[in-house]
Amino acid sequence: MIQTISQYFQFPFVRYALVVGTLIALCSSLLGVTLVLKRFSFIGDGLSHVAFGAMAIAGVLRITNDMLFVMPVTILCAVLLLRTGRNAKIKGDAAVAMISVGALAIGYLLLNLFSTSSNLSGDVCSTLFGSTSILTLTQAEVWLCAVLSVLVVALFIFFYNRIFAVTFDEDFARAVGTRVEAYNLLIAVVIAVIIVLAMNLVGSLLISALIIFPALSAMRVFRSFLSVTVCSAALSVACALAGMLIAIVGGTPVGSTIVAVDILVFFVFCGIEQFR
Amino acid sequence: MALITCRDLTFGYESHAILEHLSFQVNAGDYLCIVGENGSGKSTLMRTVLGLQKPMGGTIAFGDGLVENEIGYLPQQTAIQKDFPATVWEIVLSGCQAHMGRRAFYGRAEKALAAQNLERMGMTACRRRCYRELSGGQQQRVLLARALCATRKLLLMDEPVSGLDPRVTAEMYDLIEQLNRRDGVTIIMISHDIQAAVRYASHILHLGGAEVFFGNAEQYRNSDVGRRFDVAEGGVRA
Ligand SMILES: Nc1ncnc2c1ncn2[C@@H]1O[C@H](COP(=O)(O)OP(=O)(O)O)[C@@H](O)[C@H]1O
Ligand SMILES: [Mg+2]
Numbered sequence: 001m002i003q004t005i006s007q008y009f010q011f012p013f014v015r016y017a018l019v020v021g022t023l024i025a026l027c028s029s030l031l032g033v034t035l036v037l038k039r040f041s042f043i044g045d046g047l048s049h050v051a052f053g054a055m056a057i058a059g060v061l062r063i064t065n066d067m068l069f070v071m072p073v074t075i076l077c078a079v080l081l082l083r084t085g086r087n088a089k090i091k092g093d094a095a096v097a098m099i100s101v102g103a104l105a106i107g108y109l110l111l112n113l114f115s116t117s118s119n120l121s122g123d124v125c126s127t128l129f130g131s132t133s134i135l136t137l138t139q140a141e142v143w144l145c146a147v148l149s150v151l152v153v154a155l156f157i158f159f160y161n162r163i164f165a166v167t168f169d170e171d172f173a174r175a176v177g178t179r180v181e182a183y184n185l186l187i188a189v190v191i192a193v194i195i196v197l198a199m200n201l202v203g204s205l206l207i208s209a210l211i212i213f214p215a216l217s218a219m220r221v222f223r224s225f226l227s228v229t230v231c232s233a234a235l236s237v238a239c240a241l242a243g244m245l246i247a248i249v250g251g252t253p254v255g256s257t258i259v260a261v262d263i264l265v266f267f268v269f270c271g272i273e274q275f276r
Numbered sequence: 277m278a279l280i281t282c283r284d285l286t287f288g289y290e291s292h293a294i295l296e297h298l299s300f301q302v303n304a305g306d307y308l309c310i311v312g313e314n315g316s317g318k319s320t321l322m323r324t325v326l327g328l329q330k331p332m333g334g335t336i337a338f339g340d341g342l343v344e345n346e347i348g349y350l351p352q353q354t355a356i357q358k359d360f361p362a363t364v365w366e367i368v369l370s371g372c373q374a375h376m377g378r379r380a381f382y383g384r385a386e387k388a389l390a391a392q393n394l395e396r397m398g399m400t401a402c403r404r405r406c407y408r409e410l411s412g413g414q415q416q417r418v419l420l421a422r423a424l425c426a427t428r429k430l431l432l433m434d435e436p437v438s439g440l441d442p443r444v445t446a447e448m449y450d451l452i453e454q455l456n457r458r459d460g461v462t463i464i465m466i467s468h469d470i471q472a473a474v475r476y477a478s479h480i481l482h483l484g485g486a487e488v489f490f491g492n493a494e495q496y497r498n499s500d501v502g503r504r505f506d507v508a509e510g511g512v513r514a
Contacts, residue, residue, distance in 0.1 A: 033361070037359075037360060157380075158380045159380070160380070160381075161370070161373065161376070161380065161381060161382065162373070164362070164366065164370060165370045165373045167360075168357065168360055168362060168367065168370060169351065169354070169357065169370075171323075171326075171328055171349070171351050171354075172349050172351060172370075172371075172422070172423075172426075173370075173373065174326075174327070174328055175326040175327070175328060175347060175349040175426075175432075176347065176348075176349070176371075176373060176374040176426045176427075177374050178373055178374065219361050222361060223361055223363065223405075223406035223409075224361060224362060224363040224366060224404075224406070225360075225361055225362045225363075225366050226366070228361045
């Protein structure tokens with residue numbers, strides 16, 4: 001098996017995939033705790049569907065580097081969703097549901113109407129479940145992914161203390177003069193970036209799993225915000241690496257294999273919690 | 277000039293006013309208790325003073341060298357905090373967030389301040405423990421230590437003793453009294469317990485529909501509202 005793996009490592013695209021996949025897994029896990037605890041997970045879910053719709057539009061418009069189109073659209077929607085979420089008059093949840101289901105429907109419709117591809121359902125499936133897209137990234141996309149991932153990690157480290165404060169107690173933070181709105185905006189934008197990145201790795205339907213499972217596992221066992229964050233980052237990277245290797249060797253779809261490993265680890269951590 | 281002066285204040289949610297034309301002031305060293313029934317707008321008033329929501333009318337002026345945001349706040353417990361993975365130390369340190377300026381991380385001064393306030397609350401031994409595994413009284417002490425990291429001038433507390441057993445409640449009242457008497461921290465506290473309020477506070481603000489009272493504790497005891505609530509009902513209002 002080692003031989004098979006080293007054989008695969010001969011191909012540059014496999015090496016790229018592993019590096020980019022690891023980076024994406026790392027940054028997608030960082031905001032997991034915040035997402036779960038701030039009840040922002042619904043935004044994450046909605047945005048992944050928006051990203052799918054944007055991807056479809058990019059395909060119809062024949063934009064070559066579709067991330068450059070999908071990214072701004074998703075960020076814009078993140079900002080809009082955050083706004084409506086705060087507005088008590090429009091139900092936040094309903095707005096998210098409308099936007100996300102709408103984006104899915106319109107996206108699929110556009111693909112059906114305008115796609116010239118002979119394998120439409122295959123295309124849709126790979127956008128939704130990311131079957132092999134991490135292996136088919138162009139060199140430019142690899143660089144874009146890598147740079148953005150590093151940026152996300154750097155932003156997270158720099159604002160770590162603020163993110164903790166705003167996540168733990170928004171009212172207290174606001175009362176002592178922290179610019180809570182600005183940090184919520186930052187969090188939403190970073191989530192949007194992570195979602196577009198993660199789409200390459202696991203496809204748009206499985207993104208929430210990639211973001212949330214490592215955090216949930218870590219929260220089972222660890223007791224401080226720092227240790228939970230570090231642990232979920234480590235878990236996410238390990239699961240992504242394991243998932244990608246299994247997928248390459250076994251020929252299984254990358255995204256769902258990674259998520260399956262994440263789920264397995266979650267149950268292991270539940271077990272550890274019971275035995276403490 | 278007073279620390280906080282509210283003039284003709286109207287507050288509420290969206291376009292619905294809970295209370296109109298409220299005026300009161302808080303001087304340095306005061307211990308103000310806000311009492312009143314559930315839903316009378318105590319928490320909303322506190323949130324308005326803190327700047328968490330805009331007043332619908334009137335003004336709130338800060339004086340005596342008090343800058344807006346130079347306030348320690350002990351909120352009513354929220355659901356999020358119940359299952360949050362964070363240690364006592366991480367939470368108390370976050371009280372120093374206003375002192376960080378543009379820096380990204382806490383420096384030596386902030387860590388010393390957090391350690392000092394943890395010690396003052398008698399929680400140093402628990403600094404590595406997880407917040408959600410503490411008892412209700414310990415959790416309140418942690419939040420009080422965090423609030424003290426934010427400022428030493430003015431503390432606003434929203435029902436700091438609710439849900440605590442009588443012994444821990446008494447300890448908490450003593451702690452707050454000490455902060456007020458010995459350290460000169462100005463206290464504004466929301467409470468359900470009118471008897472305790474009359475005993476400890478220097479001033480009382482009673483909210484409740486048409487019956488609004490503001491004055492010192494002595495005046496309150498002799499007022500119509502005060503007599504009715506304090507004497508007739510034994511001060512115990514849930
Ligand atoms: N977020 C909110 N939106 C609209 N109305 C609210 C909100 N929070 C509280 N209220 C209403 O405002 C009134 C006062 O609430 P509150 O200030 O919490 O009272 P208290 O703290 O004195 O029990 C209540 O009638 C309550 O229903
Ligand atoms: Mg209240």
